[in-house]
Amino acid sequence: MNRLRFRSAALAVALSACTLAACAQQADFNQVGREMAIMLQNSHFDRSSRSFKELGDDFLKTYLRDLDYGRVYFTQADVTRFEETYGDKLSEMLLQQDSMTAATDIYGTFVKRVEARVAEAKRMLKEDEFDFSKNDSVMRSRKEAPWPKDEAEATEIWRRQIKEALLSERLRREMVAKLAEDQGKENPLAEEREPRERLELRYERFLHSVKDVDDDDIAAYFLSAVAQTFDPHTDYMSYKEMERFKDGMRNQLVGIGALLQAEEDGATKIMGIVVGGPADRAGQLKLNDRVVGVDSLNTGNPEDMVDIMFMKIDKVVDLIRGAEGTEVRLKVEPAGAPPGETALIVIKRGKVELKDAQTSAEVIEYKGSDGETQKLGVITLPSFYADFDAGETRCSVDVELMLMRLKEEQIDGLVFDLRNNGGGALEEVRRMTGFFTRRLPVVQVKNTLGQIQVKESDNRRPIYDGPLLILTDKSSASATEILAGALQDDNRAVIIGDSSTFGKGTVQQPMDIGRQMPFFADRNKAGTLKVTIQKFYRPSGSSTQNKGVVPDIILPSLTDALEVGEGYLDHALDHDIIRPAPGFEPLSKANLFIPRLKELSNARVTKSKDFAYVIEDVTKARARLRENKVSLNIEERREELAEADATQNARNLERRERYAKMSKSDSGKMKFFKLTLDDLEEGKGLREVDPTLDAEDYMRRAEDKTAELDDTPEWPSKLDPTKREALYVLSDLVDITRNAKMAGLLKKNEGR
Template identity: 40%
Template sequence: MNHIARIESESVGQFNTKKRQFRRFSHSLQRIFTIKPAEHMRKAPSLLPVAAILALLSATPSPAPAETNYGSIAMNVARMLEGHHYSQQSFDSSMSQRVLDGYLNLLDFNRIYFTQEDVDKFKANYAETLHNYIVTSNSIDPAFEIYDIYRERVQERIDFVAKTLKETKFDYASTDVVTIKRDKLPWPANKAEADKLWLNLIEADLLSERLSDITKEEARVKKAEEKKAKAEKDLAEGKKADEKPAKEAKEATPEKEETPAERVAKRYERLIEQIDENEKEDIANFFLSCIANAYDPHTEYMSPQETDNFRIQMNHSLVGIGALLQSSEDNLAEIHGIVVGGPADKQGELKLKDKILAVAQGEKGEYVDIKYMKLNKIVEMIRGKDGTVVRLKVISADEPDINKEIAIIRGEVELKEKLANAELIVTPPLNGRTKKLGWIHLSSFYADMEGGTVSCSADVERLLRRLMAEKIEGLIIDLRGDGGGSLEEAIKLTGLFIPKGPVVQSKDYRGNIQWRDSENDRPVYEGPLLVLTDKASASASEIFAAALQDYRRAVIVGEKSSFGKGTVQTIIPVDRFMNSGLGMFSLNKPRAGHLKVTIQKFYRIAGGSTQLRGVVPDIIIPSLRDVMEIGEDALPHALPYDTIPPRTFTYATKVPLPFKELETRVKSRLTVNPEFQYITEDTLRLKERIDKNSVSLNEKERLSEIRENKARIETRKEARKERVQKLADAKTEPFTNFRLNLDNVDAPGLTEESKFSEEDTTGMRLAAKEDEEDEDIAADDKKLLPFGIEPFKLESLYILSDLIDLDGNSPKTANTSEIKKPAGS
């Protein structure tokens, strides 16, 4: 199994990056028709999304592609899939159907642009012959043909929207509903049926904007009333009035508000602009991805840029200028963040909120205008080799009337936000005494893809040894949201906590079974241990959690199960197969990309697979995601679950961990904890919404629902205030948190969490968020939770405290002669 280099990093949804990016803009008009997990979970968004890192990549600027033969690339990809994929399935007519279905779903996931007439023609032409175009004719012309028709249909819909917005008046008193998810419904039969569907879609989008305006105005009025009441109270108590709000209100110049119709029209206009930005290479990239995904969800075609992004994810470092960009409202690339200590930061001239107008290579290269250019194209223009110069022409944020030119020497940039970090938590008296607990956050199993020194297991060990030096009594490894990464790192990390022995098994398509052992003679840490998982914990996370569970080494706490990805991928450059005499003379090899292909399945040492089923926690905590379609079993073409014989290994403890007693204590707390009662109530509401799968077009009904929801939130807010006040009145001791990262892990003192800035966490100075009020609300909400700790985290600390107390009288280590095979899988 030495050739297994890594398991890819995955996230909720598990669709490849290009699919997520494509759907993001193609569905931008359907915000009210999509149930988004983020709306129901308090989870901080990433401050450094890989897809948004611009001017940071390490490769040489890619030349403008020659006439690349995408059909030849597709033929090679198909042949590579036949020869390397675990299923060993031929690329035949059955694959033609899968590829076509995947491509149509990629372009029109919610089935609102194509008509059934279109789809019937596509299937008649290509459902059983697409493989012949690819393998025999070295052609992907059908992909371009279908895309052209897709583009026509989108333009027709946009024209229809413009006409409808101009000519149709909606009264929003309808009894009709709109289906939220249409991916299982048929396409509209023809243009007339599409028009009927789109009348409802337009009305729903307009209604959404109207409701947004109404609720914003209600919030504004309420805030003004609260300020007035406070001012009157202060006046009555003889306090000096706060002149700042009045001064700000007087100085503020209100911008002209766009109408709902104007906002809807603008979004549709932007949609077609984004579609038109896709070049031939982009369209080919979409289609090549569908070819790969036809084999299983984790087999992907990766363009050169996606390969760079994958390397960045794994290495957490790159060569560039150290600037994070995002699109501004006027379609310019705006500086959203600057990496502290990076090339741009050291050069000093580039500022947050500066907007880039043009980019030039070297000290004398011509400037290229980048306005309206796709962000990923700007990436390719700004990235380059270490030590080379890139010049930017920017609009200064401080002086908008002045354009300035900035030359920056590219260099290595470390991305710190996703690196392992830790907390030392001193509890109030739990079960009679205070405790020191360690908490390690690991967002991915990162490693240097080129064999360098980047290693998540080494980073975790540094943090762990510091926590042990601080005399922690128990430890939590937080793998929530950790989509995986390097298999080698998963094995090394497991070795920090178990005696020497097997960690994971694997099987290839021939049925050959291999296993990997931990090389550590003894664990680094042998104390009480919890591992936290959720539905987004996948791949390497599942290997780690499953091994510790099988060894009786840790209590796994989390949602109903982890993601369920039990497959191993390797990355192969497509151009490796272009030297095999297959007639690739016209192919631009540097643009050929890579194939990430599933080559094996992995298995627990107890014999069962994590494929589809994931890792089921020992202690299950209720979650909204319990009713969502998240996980391997929700993805098309997922490989099946199976088992292999277990390995022989030594338990870490003589007796099983005290699961029953822990579960009894957890249940007794959850039944009286209002926060988990709220989760249960919200889960039932969410399930009802998902099952209903529709939204009303009646304004009164929708407004009533919104106000009912706001009232529920306010009621909970008041209840939380009362609970927090009771804790304060009882003079309950707080939890004390200290933060550790790889910068301060060896420092002599400890840094309290309150003194740990966002810059300390991310290694980046970020531009202020546009809506600071939302940030204030989030901060206030945290203050209304007991001890300011979110419910899952607080309950995990209680469970660890219970484990420490129950573990006090348990035998710590199994006799080395006591060899066990856990029952079951």
């Protein structure tokens, strides 16, 4: 993960506060680097492929990649100096407790180059007249481009980047103004700063984000690069990052419950307020308020009010954070108030539940072509969350409660929606697999010594044994792939979705670096090494690494045009195969009727206008990526935008008529019922809902008038094409299974 990438929004949260004595101490990051280097050599899964001493050049390349991904700041002269001075010596410097010399020197050079580029950008934006009539262009991606050979070439590359940014800003304003005029609305950008001023502020904020660092930050950037050279998921996490990771796994944070966004002029804007959260209960903080100062201890002393103008969001969050029950004082510019007017707001910190990230369920009563009504259940799991410390929150417990409730409703089939689920706790997926099938091997885990451990599910009998679909996409990773792979290998479920899942087939273990350091060393805030120690293998013996899980039924997706997946990451481990798990006896695949389901699905997808649009967009996107060029000619860009706009308008015209018919058909064929964890806790049953109305939101969000100009009609019944097709496939599976059972055609599962 590139820690320097600008984040426009973050949830203002608070983690556990450190004591003043602890905060005063500081780990020696040269010593931290040495201990981490030793831990990597001793613990990483792939430690035997190359010796540590051979990796110095790669450490440098990864560090430079993370700092300057677009290769626009460093020149070849800089890179050559780094290679000659450090290069293959970095491994030795780490072991000799001298790595921060290189880390600081390289980062210091990076800061100087950014300062120079930003100064040049400001000069260009103030003085230069850019000619947008020339047949000029800029590379869309510079990931594989050579470093600029000298400052002259770097300046020219930078000039083109500035020119493209200015052109894009001008065209954005033109497009929004036209949309507003066509719809008879006010232009939401009428009061916005002029393009050149807006870009100046954008570069100024980036410069601040690069300069607003301390030794901890530089160490984190460098040590993370060293760790990720072993594989993309091995990482160094600072003390603060590790605490945030744990809170994210709990789906519960401690803070004020507000969504923050960095404004280009340096302020931090309130873009959302969690309903029922501390800020919402206090009632003083409003949407679109701008935070300009934070007194984290609420001392009331003006000297303790920290000016946060141009401060990075994560540092603003750190100031707002604190222990539950303590207070924070915010200096804000109230929304709509005259310029310069400020107010002081005190909020008591408290727990904030991330309800959007919790398990949820629904039942759709669907009347098929034969007039029979089916009850189709859907469980959505955003991640395999779990509280690693207290164990109070477990997604497997939440899913079990949902599943038991849907079973009481006598559902005929179930879709388990795991799209955008990046994984999480291995124990949760192991336990959860047993909800759907008898005890069986869920995953095989191999360590660096080649030893293989088979992890089985718990349940002797499944909670739910009816028709089952697992819905995945390219973002489904890690634990999700274990569940989908195990149920696919067992022939228990039909997998449907994108061409494959992400392909993360490795296990990481967090290791406290401070525990490895000498007894008298400053261990406080030494950080954590999250190191890959094992690889996952499916019960069949195939690794999920790189290849992921390939669905039984593949649907068109825009991700087919994007470089999404493990295979596109630097230093990804290889895919391989081991022997099948001992005693693994899958169910009969014939009982899934996959050939017939694919035939029926392909017929629908072929006729679907929405999937046809996706395929068309994928083709265009692939062509753009191959060309890797963006025109700087304003008329060419206007033509491209006009063509895209005409295509979108034609599609929307077609969609409105078709969606109206689909919605009318849905209202006669479908009824929708929702179920949340709050419903279960309060003893409520399924609630019938109108899918055309806005769904319940756990956060009040600031109005986005520009986004409101998008007149693309919503999916009929709020069912996107992929989810709708999954429900159709499930309905087919229910019908085919029922008919086969009545005809006595289901295959027996010997020994199961």
